[in-house]
Amino acid sequence: MFQDSTAAMDPRMRVADILREPLVIQGVGSRAEQEQRVAGLLDAVGLPRGAVHRYPHEFSGGQRQRLGLARALTLSPDLVVADEPVSALDVSVQAQILNLMRDLQREHGLTYLFISHDLAVVRHLADTVGVMYLGKLVEAGPAEKVYAQPLHPYTRGLLETVNLADPGAVSTVGRAPLRGEAPSAAKPPSGCRFRTRCPLAQDVCATTEPPVSTPNGEGHQVACHFPLAAPRLASAR
Ligand code: SF4
Known part of the structure; x- marks a missing residue:
């Protein structure tokens, strides 16, 4: 379709x-x-x-x-x-x-x-969600988990921008609205592709591509050096 x-x-x-x-x-x-x-x-x-x-x-x-x-x-x-x-x-x-x-x-x-691009529509339909940024999968997992506890700052930023019918279903942990424009996918930033827009970026994010991990349990994957650490890092800045 x-x-x-x-x-x-x-x-x-x-x-x-x-x-x-x-x-x-x-x-x-x-x-x-x-x-x-x-x-x-x-x-x-x-x-x-x-x-x-x-x-x-x-x-x-x-x-x-x-x-x-x-x-x-x-x-x-x-x-x-x-x-x-x-x-x-x-x-x-x-x-x-x-x-x-x-x-x-x-x-x-x-x-x-x-x-x-419509997260409300995806939530209505999907059992499993994969979030892509500049051609790379940055987070994937069961829809319920991704919406209730997003692990990647990009996912969290996206969820900030949608007016979901049930706002309580989206975690407020590490809220960080998206900022800036997406760079060219043909010439993505080094290390983590999201680092130029990420409010949680650290030095390592510029040099090393983040590995995929499952800090929220099997099946919920994220490619970020600091998943789930958003509140601590945000307050440290
Ligand atoms: S790896 Fe670093 S720059 Fe990339 S999303 Fe995680 S904290 Fe942000």
Whole structure:
């Protein structure tokens, strides 16, 4: 699933052909079976079967994202990569698409790799969260743990910036809002890539890339020289 559902579909193809194309390329089923599969996919994502005769531009953004989900499911995958799939949609439509994704996940046993800048959306959907900065994973773990007890200053900074419906669920330990602009990913800082924006940075952060550790127990990983030490370091400055 792509962020820009318009650019993700050939404007000259009707929905019937868009959804059937993966089956044609993979040589799955007869034409009649393929058309039956397309009808089933439209049912699954809540679009009328008559949609097969229409072109992508004849749909709203939310409907096009439903088509994107249908196309992603055409070949019955185990894994769907969804790259910012709802960021271009209104909040109410976002909720519809996210709920649909969750329903289909349960129904088809799907795994989503959901890429987003919206931490409230990630929290709504994810079991496991990975936080990336300049192309590197800086923290990863069960969503509950990452949101309740973020270990990396970047994660903590991100959580400071979102207006979560339940602010009490986010730890206030070591709160440190993000500052400055992100440097170029093509020429990242030495040592820890986050050090130019980190309020907790020490000398070692400039010379040594932080190793991955699990100070909060197995499964909750962080790449930082000083995880969980934020309050002490902050007050020492
Ligand atoms: S390694 Fe140092 S600069 Fe990087 S996040 Fe941790 S404290 Fe900040």
